[in-house]
Amino acid sequence: MLQDERVQLVSVVTPTGTHIDIGTRVLDSGRHLLLEKPLDVDLARALGVASVGWWRSQAYYDSAPWRGTWAQDGGGALMNQGIHTLDLLLWFLGEPVRVTASSRRIAHQRIEVEDTLAAVVEFSSGALATVHATTAAYPGLAARLQIMGTTGSAIIEHEGLSYLHLANNTHVGDMGLHGAGNQVIAPNHACHRDATTNASGHARQFADLEDAVRSGGSPLATIADAVKTLATIHAIYRAASTGVAVELAEVIASPTFSPYRVGAAEHHVQR
């Protein structure tokens, strides 16, 4: 394919552990590249280039030998499903500096990675975020990003804004405006799309990349963004494996990732 002069852009949708190798070959050939998430399983390789409730059955993990492995999937519920919401979280809150985390395998077998994880992420601004990622939440509820600040709050579920309340330069009150009529529910319910069955997000990303190529500009989502997300995930996994807080700077300075043994829940459900 890379010998064919008609090919200008390549979209790489192979197992995660192959992304940087194949992506580098695409870039070296002078083609534009659209690379699926996650950037790769290996942060060191990637640096060289530059509340989430999902449900996945045991059959999903059994459907290909690379799924649920550290080597090719790179992680579990956070690396594969929660990653989209984490991307958005970092886009909203900026530079993550420190994380703490716990992970488990609660509802699946024959996988090396977590199906449930909880983490706290601290940002350079002082903001704190809690992150939940799971594929054990039957039947799979909305992936939710909730941002709460002193002058406003917003909730994004799937790809849609489902709640927004901004102080809008008015007095915010000593006790808040809880429960009052001026809590604004975003009216656009058409935005409630199931990201797993709706490809409009991918279509918008292709359109954005096409605009960037034609105008010579930069696409909205870059390799640098993907590196930041991957580094944060590796920091979270390192914290989950050691039980102590991990600085993002440590992970960037020493990006080698050691797969760890994810503990199974005591009352493991057999499926």
Ligand SMILES: NC(=O)C1=CN([C@@H]2O[C@H](COP(=O)(O)OP(=O)(O)OC[C@H]3O[C@@H](n4cnc5c(N)ncnc54)[C@H](OP(=O)(O)O)[C@@H]3O)[C@@H](O)[C@H]2O)C=CC1
């Ligand atoms: N952004 C999003 O919403 C989504 C992103 N993804 C990402 O896309 C990637 C693929 O996932 P998914 O489509 O579910 O995986 P599948 O296992 O369904 O497909 C993987 C494809 O890659 C091919 N392949 C396997 N090994 C290699 C290799 N070593 N070199 C080249 N090609 C290979 C397979 O070919 P063959 O069948 O011949 O082995 C198959 O065509 C993952 O990184 C995943 O995280 C996935 C779903 C949604």
Ligand SMILES: O=C1CO[C@H](CO)[C@@H](O)[C@@H]1O
């Ligand atoms: O689990 C899978 C891998 O990640 C995708 C999300 O990006 C899912 O849609 C897919 O089913």
